[in-house]
Amino acid sequence: MAEFSWDVRSPLDRALLAGPYGAHGDAGVTLTEIRNFDLVQVMARRGKAVDMATVAKTRFGVAAPETPKAVHTADATLIWSGPDQFFILAKNGKHAMDWLVPTFAASGSLSEQSHARALISISGAKARAMLAKLSSIDLHPGAFAVGAAAATSMDHTSVTLWRGNDRDGQAVLNVLVFATFAESLWHTMLDSAAEYGVAIAHSEELT
C-alpha cells in the first residue's frame, strides 16, 4: 500500500520568491504572504442577526463587526465581509469549522474558506503608493484608519482589505484574495511595487 503525504501548498508557494525584488536600496514595500490560516465565513440566518452577534460576543469577547471593520481579539480577527456576514480568521484550528458549526448552529450559516483565499500583508513607506495602483479605495490614514475594512476589488479581482495594527510606526494593510487568482494578483502587486523596491517574505504568523 502506498504512503500518501498530504503536504500543503499555499497558492503562492511557487510564485513567491523570498528576498528583494525590483529597485535596489531600501525596500519601500514589504509583501508578506501569511500561510496556513483558518478562515470561516459566517452569514446570519433570517431573523437571527442578534442571536449571531450574541454568540460571537460570547465566543470571542468582542462584538462581530456590523460595518466594514476588522476587530482583533487575542486569537482571532473578525472581518466584515458584507451585510450580515463576517470572516473569522485564526490559526491552529482554534476557531475551525468543527468548533464553530455547533456554536453558530441556530443562528448562522458557515462556510469553510481556509483554502479559498491567500492572505497578503503589505507594509512599508510606499505601501499606499503601490496600493493606489490596485485599489480604488481611499487609503489615506484619515480615511482608512486602523481597523477599517473593505470588501472591494483589485485588478478586477474580489478582495477583502483591512488595516491591521501599525507595525514600527507604519500602516499594515492586509488583503485576502481568492486562491485561484492569487498568483495573478501577486504578479500585479510585484509590478506595481517594483519601482519602490520590494522585500518579499512569507510567514505563518497572523499579524
Next chain:
Amino acid sequence: MAVAQTNRLGNGGLIDRSAPLSFRFDGKSFSGFQGDTLASALVANGVKLVGRSFKYHRPRGILTAGSEEPNALVELRSGSRREPNTKATTAELYEGLEAASQNRWPSLRFDVMSVNQLFAPIFVAGFYYKTFMWPAKFWEAIYEPAIRRAAGLGRAAGVADPDHYDKAWAHCDVLVAGSGPAGLAAALAAGRSGARVILCEEDFAFGGRLLSDGGTIDGLPAAEWLLRTLAELAAMPDVRIMNRTTLFGVYDGGTYGALERVNDHLPSPPEHQVRQRLWRIVAKRCVVAAGALERPIVFAGNDTPGVMMASAMRTYVGRYAAAPAKRIALFTNNEDGWRTVETALGAGLQIAAVIDARPDISSAHRSLASKNGFTVLHGAVSGVDGGKDGVRKIAVSLTGGARAEVEADGLAVSGGWNPAVGLTSYHRGRPKWRDDIAAFVPDGAPPGMVAAGAANGDFGLGACLSQGFAAGAAAAHDAGHGGKAGTAPVADDEAFSVTPLWHVAGKGKAFVDYQHDVTASDIELAQREGFESVEHLKRYTTLGMATDQGKTSNVAGLAIMAAVSGRSIPETGTTIYRPPYVPVAIGAFAGHHRDETFHATRLTPSHHWAAEQGAVFVDTGLWKRAQWYPRAGEKDWLESVTREVKAVRSGVGFCDVSTLGKIDVHGPDAGAFLDRVYINTFSNLAVGKARYGLMLREDGIVYDDGTTSRLAEDHYFLTTTTAKAGLVMQHLEFCRQVLFPELDVQLTSVSDQWAQFSIAGPKTRDLLKEIVDPTEDLSNEGFPFMGAREVALRGGIKARLFRISFSGEMAFEISVPARYGEAMARNLMLAGKSFGVTPYGTEALGVMRIEKGHIAGPELSGTTTAADLGLDKMMSTKKDFIGRVMAGREALVAPDRQVVVGIKPTDKARRLRSGAHIIPKGQTPGPGNDQGYVTSVCFSPASDQWIGLALVERGRERIGEIVHAHDPIRGEDYDVELCNPVFYDPDGGRQRG
C-alpha cells in the same frame, strides 16, 4: 559638431546654462540647455521650418509654446519608441534626443508632395466625400491606399512599445487644474484650510504665464513669490503638487482623468519605472485654473514659418531666452499683444512695426513706439511674403484702404484670448459668449467644479489671484474644511481691451485649422453648400478634428461661419466638448493590462503539477486549464488526446475540474430556493445524494447546468459550469435578495476552497480503494450512482466524494481543500500507478462528453430550450420556477425547432468541423434551407471516426437521414448522417456498474 545656438539670448531665461544638451533634428546635430523644450531649443538654434502640413505639405514653423500646438509635430525617438505627432512645444529636451519632422518626402526642405498645393482647388472641404464616390469598387483598391500614403500625421513605430505604463487612483478634497497664479492661489487657500489638495500642472515647471510674463505679487517679483508659494505648498502634508500631469477628462461623480508623463523627459524610463501613468482622481471639489489660449487671426500666409502667437514669442524670449526672430512685427487686436513688444525690446530685439486692428491705442504705447523707433499701423495683415525660410515681408491693409509693407523676419499675432473651457464643458456644457473679451467663458460646470482666473475669462493677474484664492477657500469649505485660509495674494490687473477680428480678406490661403489644413475659404464653401451647423461644419471640413482638437482654430472657425451665415457668434454656437483634452496613449489606458497580463489569470490547484507533467494549457475564460498531456513520441495533439481517452475507457484517468463554480447554499429554505431556480426539484433530494439540475433564464432559454448535492438538511453544494460560475452566483444572489427575499437562504462562493478532480474509468474504484480509508464502503450498494458524502483519505485528511459521471464511465468526483490539490494529483498518480492511471485534459474530457451526447457550452448557446437539449422531461409541473411560463410559449415549443442530434460523416475517414451548416441533401445551400449547424465535434476513439453534435430542425425525428454539411468558411461540403447523440454505451451500464 553641433551648430551654435545662434538665436540664444545672452542672458535670462529659466534654462540651466551649466547643463548643455545635444540633440538631433532630422539627422542634424544641435545643442540646447536643460529646461528647454524641443521647440525652444529649435528656436534657439534659428530653426524655423519644423514640419510639413497634413494636406498641402506646406512648410510650417512653431506657432505656440504649449499643448495647443498644431504645427510643430514631430516623430520623437526612434525604433520601437518612435512616437509620432509629438508636440515639439511640450517635449522636454534631454541629452541625445532624436526627432524627425513629419509629412515630408524625401526631405523637409524639398518635399515632393507639396505639389498638392498646385491641386489645392480639389482639396476643398468635403473633398473625400465628393471625389471618391464613384466607382464604388475603386475605394478599397485604389483610393484608400493612395490617400493613406499621402496623408497621415507621422508614422507609428510598427513594433510593440517596450515601455510600461500604469494606472493609479488618487483621492482629494480639492483638485486644482493648472499652476498659474489662479491655480496656485486656489491650492494655497484650500491647503491652508486643511483640505487634501491635488494640483495638476501639465508643464514640467509650475507657474503658468508667470514663467513668461512675470509681474509683481504681494510686492515681490513673480519668480520669488512662485518659489515661496511652492515651498509653502510642499510643506503641507496633504497637498500634492504634480507636474507633467494633464487633467484631460471629467467623469461622473467627481472622477477625473489625468495623465502623468512620468518619464517622457528621459530617453527611456529608468529600470522598474513606467513611462506614463494614468490617474483616476476622485475629488469632492475641483477648481479649474487652466488659463486661456491666445488665438490666431486668419489671414493669407498666416502659416508661414516665423508667424507665431504673440504670447508664445514672449515665452520663447522670456522663459527660454531664445529669440524666434531678430526683427519682429506684431499684429494684434488687443492690449495684451503689446506685452510681446515690451518683452522683445527688453531682450534687445528689434521691433519692425505694430499692426493694431483697434481704432485707438494708448498714449503709453504711442510713446513706446516713438522712443524705440518703430511705426504703429492701424489696420490688418493681409498677406505674408516668405517661404520655408520664414517670413520676409508683411503686407498690411491700413484702415481707410491704403496698403503698406513691413520688412520683418518674425510676426507675432494676437487675436485675443480664449479661456480653456474644455474641462468645464465635458458634461455637455455649452460655454457662453462674453462680448467684453470677445470669447466664450464657462456657463456653469459639472457638479463640484468651478473655473477661476483666465479660465473664467478674467485675465488680469490680480483677478486671477483673488478669484483662485476665493475658489480654493470655498472648495475647501464645501468639502468640510474650515481652517483659516489667510489673505489672498495681491497684484495689479493689467488693462485689457479687444476689438474682435477673425479673418482678414486677402489673396492666398488663410488657415483656420493649421493641423488639418482647413482654410477660411473651406468654411465659406461649407456654408454655401448648406453645412451651416457647427457640428456639420466640423465634420464636413474636419475643422478641429486633428489631434490638437482645434484648440487654436475652433473659435475662429465658428466666428467665420457666423460672419458668412449672417448670425452672431453665440447664435452659431460651439460644438460639444469631449475629453480627452490632450491625446492620451492607449498604453496609458491599458496600463498593466497587456500581453500576458491583459487580464487576471486563474490557476487550478494542480496547475504547477500539470505544468511539471508537460501539460499544454488552454485559456478558458480567465482560467488556464490543462488541455492535454503530450508524451514523448506523440506526433500531434490528436494522438495524445486519443491515448488519454482510451486510457480512461479501458483503465482509469483523472482530470482537474476545480474550475466548476461551487456554491454553498445554506439555510432552512435552501431546498425551496433551489426548486425555484432549477426546472427540477431539489427539496426532495435525500441527504447524501447528488442530482443534475438545469436552470432557465426567465425568458425560457437554458441558462446553466450542473450537479447539486445535499450535504445536510440545510446545506446544499451547488456546481455551475466553468464559464458561467460568476454569472450564476450573481443570478442566484438576485433571486435571493430581489426575487425571493422571503426565503431564509444564504449563498457563499466556495469555488476556490475545493480542489476537485474527476476520476473516471472501469478501474476508478480500484484506484479509490488505494487512497480512501479502508473503512469507507465504495461498493455499488455502499456508494451508489449519484451518491455524495464526506470520506476519510489515507494519511488523515477528509475529502468529499461524489459519484457522478460526465464521461460515461464508472466515475467519481473527489474534492479536497485546495491547498491539498497538488498533493491530491500526486497521490492519485501514486494510487493509480498499478492501474496505469492517466491524467487527462479538457480535450479528452470533451471527447468523452461528446461520445456520451452530454451537452456543454456550445449547446448551452443562449438560444436553446430544455426540449431542444432533450431535457424537457426534467421540467417539473408541480412547482413554479424561473423560466417556467415563458418556456411554454409558442415559438419555444414549436415542432420545427433545432434540437440536439448526433452526426457522423458518411465518409468514415472525413474530419468534421464545428460551425458547418446543415442543409437537406441535394439542395443548394442558402438562408432559405439552413436547418441548423454543427455545435461540437471530436475524433471518437470508441467509434473510430469523427463524430459530432448538431442543432438540427426536427433532428430527433430524422435519425438515419443523410443531410449535407456546408462549411463556407473552410470551403468544405460533405454528407453526414443524423444519429442518436449518445454514441457510447447508450444504456448507461458502464457508469452505473
Next chain:
Amino acid sequence: MRIVCPFCGERELGEFTYLGDAKPVRPAADAGEDAVYDYVYLRDNIAGVMSENWYHGGGCRAWLKVTRNTLTHEISAVEPAAGAGAAKVGA
C-alpha cells in the same frame, strides 16, 4: 460614476454591475402568460429618473436599488434590495 453602497460607502462604478429597471415585479406563479410576458419583455427606457437594479459584485455582493437620472447620471437614492442585509428581519 460612483455609487454610495449602503453597506460599503461610496465606490467606483467598476465594482458594480447594472441589470436594469427595478420597477417590474415578478408575477405570482398563477399570474398567467401575459403578465410574465409583460414582466420579461415590456420594459420602459426612461430618459430621466429611473429606479434600477445594481449589483455590488466587486464588493459586498449586495443587490441595490439605485435611483438615477439617465440623462445626467445623478444618483438621488440608493437602497438595499429587500433581501440584502435583512437578517435582522424574520423570514
